[in-house]
Amino acid sequence: MTPARPVPLARLTRWQIAAWVLVMLVSVALLWHDAPKFQLGAQWDDADYVVLAHSLVVGDRYGLINDPGGAQPANYPFGLPLLLAPLAALFPRNFALLKLVPQAATLFNLTLLFWGWPELGRGTSRWWGLGVTALYGLSPLVVRFGGEIMSEAPFLAWCLLGIWLVERVATGRAGRYWPVALGGLVLAMTFTRTVGFFVLAGLVGYLLYRKGRVALPGLVAAALTSLALAALVVALTNVRWVDLWPANYLQMTAGLVSGEGRVNSQEVPYPLLLLQMAGRHLSVDMRN
Secondary structure: OOOOOOOOOOOOOHHHHHHHHHHHHHHHHHHHHHHHHOOOOOOOOHHHHHHHHHHHHHOOOOOEOOOOOOOEOOOOOOHHHHHHHHHHHHOOOOHHHHHHHHHHHHHHHHHHHHHOHHHHOOOOOHHHHHHHHHHHHOOHHHHHHHOOOOOHHHHHHHHHHHHHHHHHHHOOOOOOOHHHHHHHHHHHHHOOOOOHHHHHHHHHHHHHHHHHHHHHHHHHHHHHHHHHHHHHHHHHOOOOHHHHOOHHHHHHHHHHHHOOOOOOOOOOOHHHHHHHHHHHHHHHHHHO
16 A cells, blocks of 8 residues: 655744744743642642652552552552652652653643644644644643643653654654654553553554555554563563553542442443443533
């Protein structure tokens, strides 16, 4: 199957680049201004991520080490805590510095959305790329998450990189070592947020649709690369193989869907739980 190359886009103009620089500057100012407003542990799950990062640095095993009874199973995979771990090791008492990770990821997303738009927005104008970049960078929700130690911004970064790379593979412009890069992105994406497995399924399906069986050897190589990198994480950190399966997270999700909070066992298959959750949200919307 001959790869279809994207329609060539017009070159970036000085006005577009200047507008992107302005968006970046405003985003930096908003992130800097908003960061001190959020108290660590007051809401969401950012305190869990900090504890998990410290467990990678000083704990005997990966988990919630703030319990006097020993490390408890983690609700979240190791992706974000592993990014936070170097700062946690160098500045163990300065939690504010950990916000640099989501903030840096947010600025990276703004950069990739603009400069990588030919792949991310295949066939659409550079002005669309600038508009999407501005909507993302100036969104109050994005700014808020940039001031919290949460996984949204890093996860989006891995997803955007995955889309960008897969599009280049589909158009024959990725180079011979793309399976290694894709394998690393797969590990980062799926072990930053569990929903990354669904994103991965979409990327694999798209690549098979565009390239056919030609893509299979590269996908197998990418899978082997992910497995090798996971083994490296297990060998070099206190993450165990059993920690790679999100049992605690799936159990917690089952409790939320059933309305019973945290449950002891997951009797309903996870895909069915997602359908139940979607049905409940739909019924609430229809009543309102």
